[in-house]
Amino acid sequence: MSTDTVRREVVLPATPDEVWEAITLPEALRDWFGAEVDWDVQPGAPGQFRVDDGTVREARVAQVDPGHHLAFTWWPEGREGEASRVDYDLEEVEWGTRLVVTETQARASGLAMASVAMASVAAWDVRLLWLSLRAGALVPA
Amino acid sequence: MSTSQDDRIGAVFSALADPTRRHVVVRMAQGGPLTASQLASHLPVSRQAVVKHLQALGQAGLVSAERRGREVQYRLDPAPLAGARSWMDAIGARWDSRLEALRRHVSSK
Numbered sequence: 001m002s003t004d005t006v007r008r009e010v011v012l013p014a015t016p017d018e019v020w021e022a023i024t025l026p027e028a029l030r031d032w033f034g035a036e037v038d039w040d041v042q043p044g045a046p047g048q049f050r051v052d053d054g055t056v057r058e059a060r061v062a063q064v065d066p067g068h069h070l071a072f073t074w075w076p077e078g079r080e081g082e083a084s085r086v087d088y089d090l091e092e093v094e095w096g097t098r099l100v101v102t103e104t105q106a107r108a109s110g111l112a113m114a115s116v117a118m119a120s121v122a123a124w125d126v127r128l129l130w131l132s133l134r135a136g137a138l139v140p141a
Numbered sequence: 142m143s144t145s146q147d148d149r150i151g152a153v154f155s156a157l158a159d160p161t162r163r164h165v166v167v168r169m170a171q172g173g174p175l176t177a178s179q180l181a182s183h184l185p186v187s188r189q190a191v192v193k194h195l196q197a198l199g200q201a202g203l204v205s206a207e208r209r210g211r212e213v214q215y216r217l218d219p220a221p222l223a224g225a226r227s228w229m230d231a232i233g234a235r236w237d238s239r240l241e242a243l244r245r246h247v248s249s250k
Contacts, residue, residue, distance in 0.1 A: 004154060006232045010240045014247040022247055032246035033239055084232075101240065103232055 004105040013096045016067045023070060023088050023099075041070070049074060149202070153221045156201035161186060162194045166203065169217040176212050 012019055022028045029037040039047025039059060047059035059074040068090055075083035082105075089100040157163055161184065168183055169175060177195060181188040195215050198204040202221045207214050 004150075004229065006229055006236060008233065008236045008240055010244065012244060012247050014250065018247060018250065022243060028246065032242040034242070099240070099243075101236055103236065 005102055006104075007100065007102045009098065009100045011093060011096055011098050016090045016092050016097045019090055019097045019099055020067050020070075039072075047072065047074075149221060152201040153203065156197050156203060157222075159194065159197070161190075162198055165191065165194055165198065166217060169204070169215065170219070174207070174214040174216045176214055180215070 014022070022032065024041045026037045026039075029035060033049075034052040035057075036050040037047065038050075039045060039061060041061055041064055043061055043064055045061045047061060049057040049059060051057065056077040057074045058077055058080070059072050062071040062073060062085065064070060070088045071085060073083045073085045075081075084103050084105045087100075087102045087104075091098045091100075157166070164184060165180055168180060177188050177191045180195075181191045184191065186194075195204055195206070199206065203218060205216050205218055207216060
């Protein structure tokens with residue numbers, strides 16, 4: 001996992017099929033994601049997120065495995081070089097569905113070399129650096 | 142997030158991708174301004190190699206150099222690191238609130 005990956009995990013009181021509908025259907029996304037989403041959930045299909053804060057993000061669906069896995073890349077309108085990739089992984093558990101979300105900066109443009117270098121840095125490395133800087137009173141707590 | 146801010150953060154991550162450079166940053170955080178020779182004495186690399194690492198850190202804005210007489214002292218500037226951390230914090234905070242909303246959404250069904 002590279003430094004610029006964010007990971008969140010949640011167990012939801014719903015079946016994987018219900019969670020799948022929530023993360024793919026525009027009417028569900030309007031309710032919880034805070035965006036008008038226009039997309040066809042097919043690999044390679046383009047999409048658009050009109051976010052409630054007024055910004056627009058373009059998207060492209062990457063991988064679709066209904067009830068299990070959905071991946072798409074998205075980026076601020078007109079700035080595909082700033083694309084990041086979102087992966088949803090669904091797993092049925094005793095109390096519902098475990099949903100793991102990761103968002104990773106793709107850095108496809110001028111930062112391609114940096115992203116190769118970054119792949120060797122674990123997220124906790126930056127956290128550890130931050131803690132040691134804080135211990136040295138170089139950054140505010 | 143603007144492109145230039147994104148580029149700066151990319152430069153920081155790139156500079157910190159090297160374990161020796163991370164070691165240099167931590168050493169400077171503990172020891173204050175240091176010369177390349179002082180840093181090299183704590184690391185299993187040559188003074189020349191340390192200077193190259195310091196230049197890479199300098200290009201990312203993490204280190205500044207200051208001449209004192211015949212010596213060059215290097216000082217850590219942690220501000221760019223805060224930018225790198227804030228990207229993860231900002232994206233993470235967005236997912237925290239979205240997933241809380243998703244929990245409410247599926248619970249209300």
